[in-house]
Amino acid sequence: MTETFRNVYDDVDRARAYADLEFPGTYYLAFRDLPELLRRHVCGTRALDFGCGTGRSTRFLQNLGFGVVGVDVSEIMLDQARGRDPHGDYRLVADGTLAEFGTGTLDLILAAFTFDNIPNQAKASALQELRRLLAVDGHLVLVVSSPAIYWHEWASFSTQDYPDNSRARDGDSVRIVMLDVPDRRPVVDILCSDAGYRELFAAVDLCVLDAVRPLGSSTDAVQWVSETRIPPWTLYVLGAATGDNGRE
DSSP, rough: OOOOOOOOOSSHHHHHHHOOOSSSSSHHHHHHHHHHHHHOOOOEEEEEEEEESSHHHHHHHHHTTTTEEEEEEEEHHHHHHHHTTTSEEEEEEEOOTTTTTTTOOOOEEEEEGGGGGOHHHHHHHHHHHHHHHHHEEEEEEHHHHOGGGGGSSSSSSTTTTTTGGGGGGTTEEEEESSSSSOOOOEEEEEOOHHHHHHHHHTTTTTEEEEEEEEOOTTTTTSSOSSSTSSOOOEEEEESSSSOOOOOO
């Protein structure tokens, strides 16, 4: 990967606000099904949290028994991660490269929301590099925002001030406000549709082994807004499309 990726939370106020988040509201749905998905698909415990931010997803994997390294392009975010998890392994990838990690050495790579912030023209090179790191039976799990998250109101997000989001196409910038933190500046993401992601996966010889679009339930202890009707997230489980692993 040769591109330099900018983390939209790379300032102190946003990093502190994001570090205080656990799994409230809409975020709960992004992580609810991950343990079962990982149990079903992943063998081994060698893991990388790509775009770990303040370490929420890294600690999530630790609690599931993975030996995980968290990497991010933001030293500010990593400072927060290390403060909350002094014994964790958090590393800066200042130029976006992962050269320090050996080819074929990881059983799991998790990228939770990371690809929301990567320009679409750079997503393919990021995926190519992550694919290089996967063991023969390794898996890459992406948690990404569904396009619909930018068009509706949610327990944890608002887009009502950004009607232009509804006209966005793949590669366009979209804006969304987080409601679970005091910092209400909009986050700027890059829209990518399911078709767009699948085209990117195919271009780097990754195949979709599973795709989950979680919905909220009326029995959840959350006052849902759109979550029971429209999935805000997509969880992709990916494996290498070629090699000696028996995948097609």
